[in-house]
Amino acid sequence: MSLAKKALEQGEGIVRLTPTWVPRSFCVPGRRIKLHPDDYYAFGGMRGGIDERWFSSTTAAQNGPLTSKNEGLSHIAFEDGGSTQLFLLKDAVEELGSALIGSRLWNEFKSWPMYSKFFDNMGPLPHHIHPSDEFGKLTGQNGKPEAYYFPPQVNNHGGDFPYTFFGIAPGTSKETILDCLKNFNKGDNKITNYSQAFRLQPGTGWDVPPGMLHAPGSMCTYEPQKASDIFAMYQSLVNEAIIPEELLWNACPKNRWGDYELLLEMIDWDLNVNPNLMDNHYMEPKSVADSAQMQAAGYQETWICYRSHDYSAKELTVMPGQTVTITDAAAYGMIMMQGHGKMGAWDIETPSLIRFGQLTHDEYFVSEDAAKAGVKITNLSKTDPIVMLKHFGPKNPDLKIA
Numbered sequence: 001m002s003l004a005k006k007a008l009e010q011g012e013g014i015v016r017l018t019p020t021w022v023p024r025s026f027c028v029p030g031r032r033i034k035l036h037p038d039d040y041y042a043f044g045g046m047r048g049g050i051d052e053r054w055f056s057s058t059t060a061a062q063n064g065p066l067t068s069k070n071e072g073l074s075h076i077a078f079e080d081g082g083s084t085q086l087f088l089l090k091d092a093v094e095e096l097g098s099a100l101i102g103s104r105l106w107n108e109f110k111s112w113p114m115y116s117k118f119f120d121n122m123g124p125l126p127h128h129i130h131p132s133d134e135f136g137k138l139t140g141q142n143g144k145p146e147a148y149y150f151p152p153q154v155n156n157h158g159g160d161f162p163y164t165f166f167g168i169a170p171g172t173s174k175e176t177i178l179d180c181l182k183n184f185n186k187g188d189n190k191i192t193n194y195s196q197a198f199r200l201q202p203g204t205g206w207d208v209p210p211g212m213l214h215a216p217g218s219m220c221t222y223e224p225q226k227a228s229d230i231f232a233m234y235q236s237l238v239n240e241a242i243i244p245e246e247l248l249w250n251a252c253p254k255n256r257w258g259d260y261e262l263l264l265e266m267i268d269w270d271l272n273v274n275p276n277l278m279d280n281h282y283m284e285p286k287s288v289a290d291s292a293q294m295q296a297a298g299y300q301e302t303w304i305c306y307r308s309h310d311y312s313a314k315e316l317t318v319m320p321g322q323t324v325t326i327t328d329a330a331a332y333g334m335i336m337m338q339g340h341g342k343m344g345a346w347d348i349e350t351p352s353l354i355r356f357g358q359l360t361h362d363e364y365f366v367s368e369d370a371a372k373a374g375v376k377i378t379n380l381s382k383t384d385p386i387v388m389l390k391h392f393g394p395k396n397p398d399l400k401i402a
Contacts (some may be wrong), residue, residue, distance in 0.1 A: 003085060004092040007078040008100065012044040013370025014343045015100075017333070017363040018075045018086060019354060022052040022061050022117075026243060027130070030120040032154045032220040039356035043068065050356075054366055054389060056333025057088035057115035062141075062229040072229065074115075077359055089365065101331045102368030105393050106307075113227045114311040116152070118335065122222040124161040126216040126243050127191050127235035130208075131266045136230050138253050146225035147283070147305035148244050149205035149217070149313065153337045153387065158200065159218025160239070165195040166206070166214050166281070167272040174264060181234060181260050184248050198278065205283040206309035211244070213270030214281040222304075222335075223392045224311040232263065249396075283307060288314065298322030301397070304389070312396045316377075318386040323378040328371040329397040330391045336362035340388035342378040344370070348386070 007015050021035065025048035029040045031052050040049045055070050061072030074089040089112070098106040103393075105113065119125075129145035147173050148164075168177065172194045180191040192215060196362055198206075200219045208214050213234060233247040249257045285302035287294070294300050297321045305313035318324055318341070332333060340349035349361050366375060379386045392399075 003107045004095045013367040018076045020054040021050045023047045023050045027051045032121045033120045034036045036355045042356040043340045050311045050343045055116040057226045058112045067262040116224040122226045123239040125216045125240045126233045128233045132210040141230040142228035144226045144228040148218045149201045149304045152202040154220040155202045161218045163197040164217040165197045172271045178210040184236045207281045224313045226310045299324045312392045314390045325374040325376045327374040331368040332392045333365045334390045337387040339384045342379040
């Protein structure tokens with residue numbers, strides 16, 4: 001029997017994942033993702049600090065020529081006879097197919113088509129864009145929609161700038177934005193002068209379709225997204241730090257570098273200048289069922305990312321001392337945010353500090369069969385709730401798009 005089959009059988013349809021750390025050379029870590037203070041530059045100073053942890057990822061990070069082997073890819077941990085063996089979730093999906101992610105997703109995608117992450121920066125990110133599939137295919141990549149949720153457990157402070165710029169101010173001309181792009185190498189190209197910023201609030205989130213300009217603020221962010229790492233930075237100066245020009249052209253084929261009109265075409269103009277951005281893209285949690293009935297049963301569950309067909313996410317809270325069985329119609333990955341207890345055959349716990357390379361019991365992947373059968377969760381604490389975030393693939397049968 002293969003390792004993947006053994007792991008799925010051992011976990012009764014749930015496999016244990018290892019922490020997947022990703023550095024970004026253009027960011028300063030916010031230091032809220034529980035990595036040990038000595039380990040934020042474990043990849044080396046040239047790679048930049050670790051400001052991301054990826055969840056349930058079968059998508060490789062695109063970090064340039066220094067990118068390490070399997071960077072961004074989640075591993076499954078299989079324990080047998082006192083030893084622990086690691087292998088890629090990507091390989092397990094390719095081998096097990098529908099037995100892991102369900103026939104609906106396997107038949108359509110032949111892959112696990114999303115991942116989630118924490119991104120955690122001390123300051124804001126540059127105004128940037130994730131192109132649509134139409135433009136992603138120019139470099140052999142998928143386009144990327146994404147969503148944000150700001151978990152209270154990792155946002156005891158908001159960082160240096162807890163505001164996110166979205167879109168382009170109504171009335172701005174395409175020529176104005178084109179001039180900003182052409183001025184990328186002249187210091188500050190001032191592109192956020194033509195945007196609008198929204199204050200970020202823990203326990204809420206935003207939906208970010210492909211083609212939307214956005215400059216994420218400094219809150220630690222949980223980010224479900226389509227399986228892609230495509231991006232292009234359209235802002236040249238952030239927090240007095242210069243953004244390298246190659247990141248402006250990051251989503252363009254080499255033979256189109258210098259084609260500013262292509263950069264402009266990647267912007268979904270109507271989406272960006274819509275004056276009702278908050279109405280269309282802001283998200284507050286929505287109960288998945290009647291709140292009073294869930295409370296009586298010992299838990300609460302809410303949709304936290306629910307405006308896209310490409311992914312969705314829930315927050316599950318199990319009250320102290322309670323045992324519940326939670327069913328879902330689709331496979332999902334999960335990350336613990338608070339508390340400890342049991343989930344199926346596994347111990348689950350929320351670490352307070354993680355060393356680089358250390359294994360944990362806070363991240364798992366739940367097969368579709370296990371999700372449909374119901375996952376039994378027991379909170380072993382007398383005082384602390386269990387809180388976990390659950391990320392789902394496309395077209396979740398349980399989700400009704402807002």
